[in-house]
Amino acid sequence: MSEARQQSSIVGRPVPRKEGRAKVTGAARYVDDLTLPGMIYGATVRSTVARGRIKNITFGEGVPWDELTVVTARDIPGANAVALILLDQPYLASEFVNHPEEPIVLLAHPDKHLVERARRAVLVEIEPLPPVFTIEESAAKKEIVWGEDNTFKSYLVEKGNVDEVWSRDDVLIVEGEYRTGAQEQLYIETNGVVAVANADEGVTVWGSMQCPYYVHKALIKLFDLPEEKIRVIQTETGGGFGGKEEYPSMIAGHAALLAWKSGQPVKIIYDRAEDMAATTKRHPSLTRHRTAVTRDGKLAAQEIEFTVDGGAYATLSAVVLSRGTIHAAGPYYCPNVRINARAVATNAPPHGAFRGFGAPQSIFALERQMDKVARALDLSAEEFRRRNFIREGETTATEQIIREKVDMAGLLARAFELSGYEEKRGRFARENAGRGKVKRGIGFATFMHGAGFTGSGEVFLQSIVGCEASSDGRVHILAASTEIGQGTNTIFAQIAAEALKLDYDMVEVSRPDTASVPNSGPTVASRTCMIVGKLVESAALGLRQTLQGAGLLAEVYTADEWREACRRHTERHGALKSFSQYKAPPDVVWDDGKYRGDAYGAFAWAVYVAEVSVDLVTYDARVEDFVAVQEVGRVIHPVLAAGQIEGGVAQGVGYALYERVAWREGRMANSQMTNYIMPTALDVPPIRVHFEETPYPYGPAGAKGIGELPMDGPAPAILSAVEQATGVAFTHIPLMPEDLMKELGDARD
Amino acid sequence: MNGKQKAHIEFTLNGERAEVAFAPHKTLLEVLREDLSLTGTKHGCELGECGTCAVLLDGRSVLSCLVLGLDAEGRSVQTVEGLADAAGLHPLQETFADTGAAQCGYCTPGFLLVAKELLAHNDNPSREEIKEALSGNLCRCTGYIKIYEAVELAAARMRGEEMELPREAVYGLE
Numbered sequence: 001m002s003e004a005r006q007q008s009s010i011v012g013r014p015v016p017r018k019e020g021r022a023k024v025t026g027a028a029r030y031v032d033d034l035t036l037p038g039m040i041y042g043a044t045v046r047s048t049v050a051r052g053r054i055k056n057i058t059f060g061e062g063v064p065w066d067e068l069t070v071v072t073a074r075d076i077p078g079a080n081a082v083a084l085i086l087l088d089q090p091y092l093a094s095e096f097v098n099h100p101e102e103p104i105v106l107l108a109h110p111d112k113h114l115v116e117r118a119r120r121a122v123l124v125e126i127e128p129l130p131p132v133f134t135i136e137e138s139a140a141k142k143e144i145v146w147g148e149d150n151t152f153k154s155y156l157v158e159k160g161n162v163d164e165v166w167s168r169d170d171v172l173i174v175e176g177e178y179r180t181g182a183q184e185q186l187y188i189e190t191n192g193v194v195a196v197a198n199a200d201e202g203v204t205v206w207g208s209m210q211c212p213y214y215v216h217k218a219l220i221k222l223f224d225l226p227e228e229k230i231r232v233i234q235t236e237t238g239g240g241f242g243g244k245e246e247y248p249s250m251i252a253g254h255a256a257l258l259a260w261k262s263g264q265p266v267k268i269i270y271d272r273a274e275d276m277a278a279t280t281k282r283h284p285s286l287t288r289h290r291t292a293v294t295r296d297g298k299l300a301a302q303e304i305e306f307t308v309d310g311g312a313y314a315t316l317s318a319v320v321l322s323r324g325t326i327h328a329a330g331p332y333y334c335p336n337v338r339i340n341a342r343a344v345a346t347n348a349p350p351h352g353a354f355r356g357f358g359a360p361q362s363i364f365a366l367e368r369q370m371d372k373v374a375r376a377l378d379l380s381a382e383e384f385r386r387r388n389f390i391r392e393g394e395t396t397a398t399e400q401i402i403r404e405k406v407d408m409a410g411l412l413a414r415a416f417e418l419s420g421y422e423e424k425r426g427r428f429a430r431e432n433a434g435r436g437k438v439k440r441g442i443g444f445a446t447f448m449h450g451a452g453f454t455g456s457g458e459v460f461l462q463s464i465v466g467c468e469a470s471s472d473g474r475v476h477i478l479a480a481s482t483e484i485g486q487g488t489n490t491i492f493a494q495i496a497a498e499a500l501k502l503d504y505d506m507v508e509v510s511r512p513d514t515a516s517v518p519n520s521g522p523t524v525a526s527r528t529c530m531i532v533g534k535l536v537e538s539a540a541l542g543l544r545q546t547l548q549g550a551g552l553l554a555e556v557y558t559a560d561e562w563r564e565a566c567r568r569h570t571e572r573h574g575a576l577k578s579f580s581q582y583k584a585p586p587d588v589v590w591d592d593g594k595y596r597g598d599a600y601g602a603f604a605w606a607v608y609v610a611e612v613s614v615d616l617v618t619y620d621a622r623v624e625d626f627v628a629v630q631e632v633g634r635v636i637h638p639v640l641a642a643g644q645i646e647g648g649v650a651q652g653v654g655y656a657l658y659e660r661v662a663w664r665e666g667r668m669a670n671s672q673m674t675n676y677i678m679p680t681a682l683d684v685p686p687i688r689v690h691f692e693e694t695p696y697p698y699g700p701a702g703a704k705g706i707g708e709l710p711m712d713g714p715a716p717a718i719l720s721a722v723e724q725a726t727g728v729a730f731t732h733i734p735l736m737p738e739d740l741m742k743e744l745g746d747a748r749d
Numbered sequence: 750m751n752g753k754q755k756a757h758i759e760f761t762l763n764g765e766r767a768e769v770a771f772a773p774h775k776t777l778l779e780v781l782r783e784d785l786s787l788t789g790t791k792h793g794c795e796l797g798e799c800g801t802c803a804v805l806l807d808g809r810s811v812l813s814c815l816v817l818g819l820d821a822e823g824r825s826v827q828t829v830e831g832l833a834d835a836a837g838l839h840p841l842q843e844t845f846a847d848t849g850a851a852q853c854g855y856c857t858p859g860f861l862l863v864a865k866e867l868l869a870h871n872d873n874p875s876r877e878e879i880k881e882a883l884s885g886n887l888c889r890c891t892g893y894i895k896i897y898e899a900v901e902l903a904a905a906r907m908r909g910e911e912m913e914l915p916r917e918a919v920y921g922l923e
Contacts, residue, residue: 014919020846023854024838026789026829030855033788186889188793188801189855238791238855239889272794418922485853485890627922638920639849643895647852650892673798673887681884681893690922 011498011701014639018489018509019236031192031208031235036265039194040069041112042258043119043268045105046278047097050131050347050666051145054095057105060121068118069262071106076257078224082249082315083217088146089313089350091222091253097126098145099312099349100667101278103250108258108266131347133666135286135309138344145312146345152310153318153343155325157397157595160336162292165301171292174373178289178365179732180715182309182661183282183654184668185354186678189238191247191279192269195255202229203256209248210240211522212480216514218249219256234512240484241651242353245524246315247279276671280352281661283308283320283343287328287365292336297379297387299334302397306341306362311350317343320351322454323525324358326599327712329397330366331408331448332388337397348666353524355648356711359449360655367445367716368731371723381720382412385446400598403587405694406605408446411629415444415607418690419627424611428724437616440624443720444609445713450600451526451705455590458531458601463521463582465535467496469543471570473563475500475507477539478577479520481532482512486707487640488528494636495533495700496540502559518579526705529636530602533700535580542578585698602696602704606630608649608713611685612721616744619737621722623653623685623714630709631692634702641706642689648710650684656715658683660734758822762787763831771818777811778802780818781828789829789858793887800886803859804828810866829858832865840903841865848914850899852890860886864900872908874900 022028057072059065073080073094080094081087093104104124109115131145132138138150146152165171193207203219212232219230232252237244251268258266270278285308292301306328310317325341374384389408395401416422421442428440452458466478475496483489493507500507510517520532547553552565569576590597611625628645635641658677662669670676695702715733723729728743756773759766762785771784778795781787781804793801795814802813805827806820832839841861844850851857860883867874867882874882879900880893888896898918905912917923 014847014849016847017849017851019854020851021838021842023851023857024829024842024846024861025833026787026858028854029788030791032792033782187853187855188799188887188889189791189853190793237853239853241889272796272798487852639895642921643849643852643891646892646894647890648892651889672796673794674796678887678889679892680887681880681896684893687892687894688922 010494010504011634011636012638014637015490015494015504017487018493019483028236030189030238031194031206032269034194034206034235036194036196039265039267040108040110040262041115042106042108042255042266043115044103044254045107045119045122045124047093047100047102047104047124047126049097049126049128050100052097052126052128054093054097054104054124055127056125058123060123063118063121067109068115069108069258071257071261075261076222077260079221081221082253083221084214084246084249084315085318086314089315091250091257099347100665101349103254106254106258108262131666133346133348133663135284135307135344138346139307145347150345151342152314152345153321155322155339155341155595157325157337157339159397159399162301162303162336162338165292165336170294171300172295172376174291174376176289176369176372177731178287178368180285180361180364181734182284182351183354183659184276184661184676185241185243187239187241187243190270190272190275191244191251193248193252193255194265194267195252195259196265197256197259198263202231204231205252205256206233206235207248207252208237208244209234210244210482210484210524212482212512212514213519214246214522215249215252218253222253223256230514232514234482237482237484241355242357242524243280244484245353245522247352272673273671276676277668278349280315280350282354283310283317283351283358283361285361287362289365289369291369291373293373293377297377297384299332299388301336302329302334304328304339306339308343308358308361309346309348309351310343311346311348313350315350315352317351319454320353320358322358324362326398326450326454327359328362328366330363331390331446331605333390333394339397346666348663355651356708357525359708360711360715363447363712364715364733367447368719371720372729385412396599398599399596404602408605408607411605411607411631411692412446414690414692415609415627415629418629418688419609419625421609425724432725439614439616439725440612441721441724442609442611443717443724444607445716445720446607447712448603448605449526449709449712450603451530452601453525453527454599455592458582459584461521461582463532463535464518464579465520465532465539466518466577466579467539467543469566469576471567473506473566475502475540475543477507477509477536478517479532479536480512480514480517481520481528482523484523486644487637488523490640491529491533491636492536495536498701499537499540500544502562506559526707526709529703530699530705531582533703534698535582537700539578539580542580543576546576546578601698602633604630604632604704604706604709606709606713608717610714610717610721612718612725614722614725614740619740619744621657621735621740623718626685626687628687628710629690629692631694632706632709633696633699633704634693635691636701636703641691644706645689645710646687649687649714650679652711652714653684653718654679656718656733657735660736756819758819760821760823761825763827773819775818776814777804777816777818777821778813781813787828787830791855791858793856800863801856801859803862803886805862805866808866808869810863827862829861832861839865840906841899844899844903848899848902849895850891856886856888860888860896868904868907873904
């Protein structure tokens with residue numbers, strides 16, 4: 001590792017974050033920092049019921065309605081559907097509502113206090129229809145609330161034949177059922193946009209977002225305008241975590257509709273309560289496992305039924321389900337696997353993208369089940385894992401042959417060494433037998449996370465990145481991939497600088513603006529570094545090739561020679577640009593019909609260890625220490641990479657122990673930061689991060705993906721530690737003090 | 750009160766005398782952002798839950814969403830825009846930018862000001878004291894670890910010690 005670091009001047013080094021200075025001086029401009037002349041403020045009237053038929057809309061007294069811009073479904077120039085995968089979700093409900101908080105009427109006025117008063121004065125009369133709120137009710141078709149059978153998508157993965165295993169007399173069969181709750185992304189900057197829209201100039205939107213071209217595509221359909229009439233510009237974005245993947249298409253459409261009708265620029269900024277209640281959250285899930293193991297502790301069959309609650313509309317549920325399905329069998333080799341996966345409809349606001357994208361749900365279930373099976377075999381959790389870790393040349397559940405030099409046993413050993421696992425495990429067992437009211441435990445999870453779009457996703461995306469060299473030799477990267485805090489600007493500049501052997505300061509990343517950058521795909525799926533970064537690298541190399549092909553640059557060159565070559569080339573030929581488009585690495589084959597093949601170009605591999613204390617008086621469970629060991633290919637920027645892990649682990653601590661959405665009739669009742677609790681500085685343990693670096697040949701400078709990985713491991717590791725502390729194998733998250741009290745209340749006395 | 754009637758205050762803003770007129774119901778947050786165009790101060794909830802809008806009022810951190818603009822009359826307000834001076838960035842700004850303490854950057858101004866208040870009273874805070882001081886500010890990106898490191902490094906530099914981050918803070922456990 002340190003050898004690779006020494007060979008390189010830029011990759012692997014903690015260069016300053018590109019937009020760091022702007023962020024610490026207050027100069028960075030987020031969407032609510034923009035003000036346009038004549039700008040007015042928009043607000044959204046939403047459904048208060050989960051499901052019903054709209055009977056009547058009345059505009060109450062005491063509001064100067066003639067001063068307000070009012071938009072309903074009738075005002076929509078194009079299609080009343082948010083274009084994503086299906087076209088089932090309306091921008092504005094016109095006849096039926098299918099979830100609480102569903103948008104029905106839009107309002108705008110120059111005075112934002114008045115627009116809020118007006119919003120409260122709109123009365124929407126809705127005749128209720130019977131709703132469905134749980135996975136079980138939906139699966140049982142208590143009511144059909146979406147399509148033919150409440151099913152957005154289902155997948156079947158079949159490897160070998162599990163049915164031949166259950167009756168064998170040399171296997172032990174263990175069953176388990178696991179649940180995970182919804183989770184709010186809780187980026188600190190709420191969703192917001194500013195829009196200008198008129199028939200002459202078309203539609204321009206500035207906003208906080210992850211995927212400018214998703215918004216672009218959605219607005220084309222909404223306004224029925226040609227693509228060059230729609231322009232989407234990402235402003236500095238105060239966190240996303242998936243929560244600004246699909247929802248910005250909705251709010252951008254709303255602001256644009258108000259701008260179109262009023263003829264004035266419109267700003268919509270959600271307040272915290274609206275953002276929490278109305279926008280997407282992580283899909284709740286229910287997973288059933290049936291596992292057969294031989295007496296010597298080898299997996300013989302895994303049957304997994306994985307169901308996620310998609311909420312009221314399809315949105316991204318099919319792809320969330322896909323990632324969850326593929327990760328459901330984990331980093332283990334098992335000859336016989338069947339995974340039945342389904343995303344079902346309920347009358348909750350649509351669940352959506354959140355870091356991990358289905359994988360944290362299915363991995364939680366699997367890791368808890370692995371602990372349970374180990375117990376049934378009377379093996380230690382680690383020894384059972386060691387006997388089943390997937391190795392190079394073996395196949396995953398989708399029969400992808402692992403061609404990476406994976407060493408899960410090595411990662412496990414490293415994580416145990418760094419955390420003192422074995423010593424603590426023994427010590428806590430002895431101490432917990434005493435009379436102390438605080439019990440301790442240590443536990444772990446072993447897992448993997450695929451980088452890039454699943455299956456043939458990257459082939460369909462056909463992402464493009466451009467690089468432009470100006471006459472002064474500066475290199476500008478043109479991509480729609482957004483900086484949302486994770487460090488896109490910095491690592492792209494590092495990758496290009498490294499490829500061209502130029503100073504980091506000579507490379508800049510252009511602001512994502514659909515009028516000036518090509519579509520490098522969405523900023524999701526741990527793809528920005530590995531997939532888009534590779535395109536940055538090859539587009540940058542294309543610049544050099546052009547200059548060398550024109551005889552302006554030697555094989556080895558100084559920065560001054562580079563500048564001179566760029567000056568001469570642009571003088572003669574104008575702009576010097578190079579574009580690179582995605583090509584799948586060789587031997588990557590995926591069969592969508594059978595759901596079989598190479599699900600991801602590469603996986604990141606990890607072992608996380610959590611240490612907890614559980615107070616038997618207050619039922620407070622706390623994470624006291626955390627060690628995160630992972631192999632993510634070459635690390636481009638050690639500080640940013642560690643920041644991804646630390647931030648992801650903190651979100652995972654919240655997912656496991658604090659963040660509970662209180663549902664009331666499909667509505668989030670605790671849409672505030674005082675009663676929906678994300679970890680504060682006092683709740684996050686020391687997080688110690690270690691990277692093993694095995695360069696991946698098809699990633700930029702050898703890097704793989706990292707962003708989602710740290711969301712997968714904390715929850716199962718923490719519950720495993722709680723199990724040691726309390727002796728109870730909890731099977732659901734979030735695990736709240738009241739759950740602990742219910743289970744342990746008797747044990748206290 | 751007539752909605753169109755404006756309040757008028759004089760106060761010290763980032764070390765300079767300032768005057769501003771605004772609708773009297775406005776919070777200090779709104780006055781700063783809307784009437785003084787100082788958009789460096791952010792908002793995350795406007796209910797006093799997240800700490801994002803923290804500024805210093807007479808050197809003490811307050812949540813500007815919970816303070817009326819009128820309450821700033823005759824007092825001294827410091828925002829993120831006032832942290833740097835002619836000599837350059839404040840040490841906290843340097844370390845927040847360089848050590849990964851600012852990811853999305855949205856919570857950063859609030860953290861900077863609360864950290865500045867801490868260091869004004871305690872030039873060598875322990876990790877526990879830093880955690881306690883910053884526990885009213887929410888950050889969803891970093892897990893807080895790099896923020897503590899940035900505060901520690903800035904404190905050391907402000908004490909006149911030549912200090913860089915320990916290798917483990919940069920490269921992780923090796």
